Amino acid sequence: MERTLTAVFDIGKTNKKFFLFDPEFREVYRQYERLPLTADEDGHPAEDLEALVAWMRRVLVDALKSGKPIGTLNFSSYGASLVHLDGDGRVLTPLYNYTRPMPAEIEDAFYAAYGPEDVFGRITGTSRSGMLNSGLQLYWLKQARPGVFKRIRHSLHLPQYLSYVFTGRLLSEYTSIGCHTALWDYENQAYHPWVRNEKIDRLLPPIVPADAISTGEVAGHTLRIGPGIHDSSAALLPYLESIRKPFILLSTGTWSIALNAFTDGRPGAGDRDRDCIHYMRIDGRPVKASRLFLGNEFGVQLDALSRHYGVPRDRYREVTFDRNLYRQIRNAFVPAFRWTSLDTRNCPPATRWPHQTYEAAYHQLVYELCLLQEAHIRHIVGDSGIKRLYIDGGFSDNEVFVETLAQRIQPMRIRTTDASLGSALGAALAVSGKGIPKGFLKHHYALKKHKPLILS
Known part of the structure; x- marks a missing residue:
């Protein structure tokens, strides 16, 4: 056989x-x-x-x-x-x-x-x-x-x-x-x-x-x-192999890492504030990256939401994007969450609970995390003019996260896949001895454009 x-x-x-x-x-x-x-x-x-x-x-x-x-x-x-x-x-x-x-x-x-x-x-x-x-x-x-x-x-x-x-x-x-x-x-x-x-x-x-x-x-x-291969470098590989135009890859999980393989990687102003570091492509060339302990913080705050509202921890999986909640939070924004593993400079001394419902508090959490994520992405884009953002990993199928980030990151356009397997696919590609054709992710992994809702 x-x-x-x-x-x-x-x-x-x-x-x-x-x-x-x-x-x-x-x-x-x-x-x-x-x-x-x-x-x-x-x-x-x-x-x-x-x-x-x-x-x-x-x-x-x-x-x-x-x-x-x-x-x-x-x-x-x-x-x-x-x-x-x-x-x-x-x-x-x-x-x-x-x-x-x-x-x-x-x-x-x-x-x-x-x-x-x-x-x-x-x-x-x-x-x-x-x-x-x-x-x-x-x-x-x-x-x-x-x-x-x-x-x-x-x-x-x-x-x-x-x-x-x-x-x-x-x-x-x-x-x-x-x-x-x-x-x-x-x-x-x-x-x-x-x-x-x-x-x-x-x-x-x-x-x-x-x-x-x-x-x-x-x-x-x-x-x-x-x-073996490092997971963030592996996640980047299928995108580099099949996509020709410059892009930012947001590899999400415990860490959320914005990767820009289309820059010379030299340090710039503000890099230390955005935790900018280098990763390496399989050919040894550097990839400039900005990392955020977003997935870890997300998990900690899910525990807090679960305790405060008396609901199961995975309740967030049932929450869909609510444009009215988004508008309310955006238009009268005041930080509510005290981070445990992220920069606390703009946080309240302790987490506040201004919302009556779990759904509203969850939208607030995601909005605040997306503000941080937006800043890291915009920094790694710099003056390159890159307009494409691909989201890979655990947050790629989180509707509230994707839509909130899409609202914040305009005029950039987000694309996602229906499966968070970029690292595994990259590891398979690395030992295959062959490449993948243009359009591969679109045809086999439902790579799709995310068109943000029009909100007033």
Whole structure:
């Protein structure tokens, strides 16, 4: 039997997904899972790596045993996460969460040694972000856990660790290195000198491109296995492959990341205020991005709405866009929500509840989040004149979010797909050895224009 399907594990912070694609990159199967978190040695929440790997093995073996003709396997996952292995290839530490605070004295010492901060940020395409700069996780371990650090023999970015599980090959890959790790010198296209100075380079495996293929045996079948790819870079790939005109991609999920692949990426005024960083295309070129912890904040505020109005947390899924509520909120706008993980400069001291109904409060929440999102998008567009915005990921099918953002972002025009699988599709494309034709997303994934309502 010819093994024609490509399997992709798309590992998000919240949802773990398994997709199968046919040779024309049409989705033929999907499976979603949510796994409980564990905690690291200090009690901070952490991905349960053992449970994740067990789920992945089980799902893939079941698919193969059921007769699905899988021939190729790849992975996309969130970044800012390193898996540290000992000399026997065993996981040595928890998968530290990028939301874990980094001690200020360690971060200060780093920038004192390798700054100034603004120069370092320009060269590495990063902002000062603690554990989100995953290279600094190694610096932190060296300073705070020297005994553990000495036992590390290999440090893998999460997508490459997932590949390692099935191939046994120790690899690094450009898109993972390039996602605000503070490891990469974009000006010289090499690891930054601090990596060598701290002797961290010896822990990082050889770099391969995103289309490098290994082989592995799973349930008696030999599979072509990719090295894994960072999820935001993967999400961008199908759009770059099939769309010719310049655009902004808004990749949504726990993070909402506005990506502009049509700029030289050089820092500009206001970049630090909009958390502008670099991601990397699979060919190594930088992508300017502006990130917002929007999905995380959205989840926190959904919990608050649920408690205040005494409704199920997922009630928001039943809410449709109400033009009258939108007009009322827009015309008499006063901030109501106190953010927990976003900039609070324009927030009230505590969340106010001026609305009688859940629906009105939900519209208020989305409106306030869209004000922040609009500012990040307009900044990343700059003076480029780009008029197209594509929304991918979890918010692409949120009617209230899409319509509210469409109202705010004019004259830009929004396009969405009916499936939030850009990262998985990009991972499949990366190891396919072929491209996709113009119009592919429109024909196969219902890419559609969103025409905003005419409101007075």
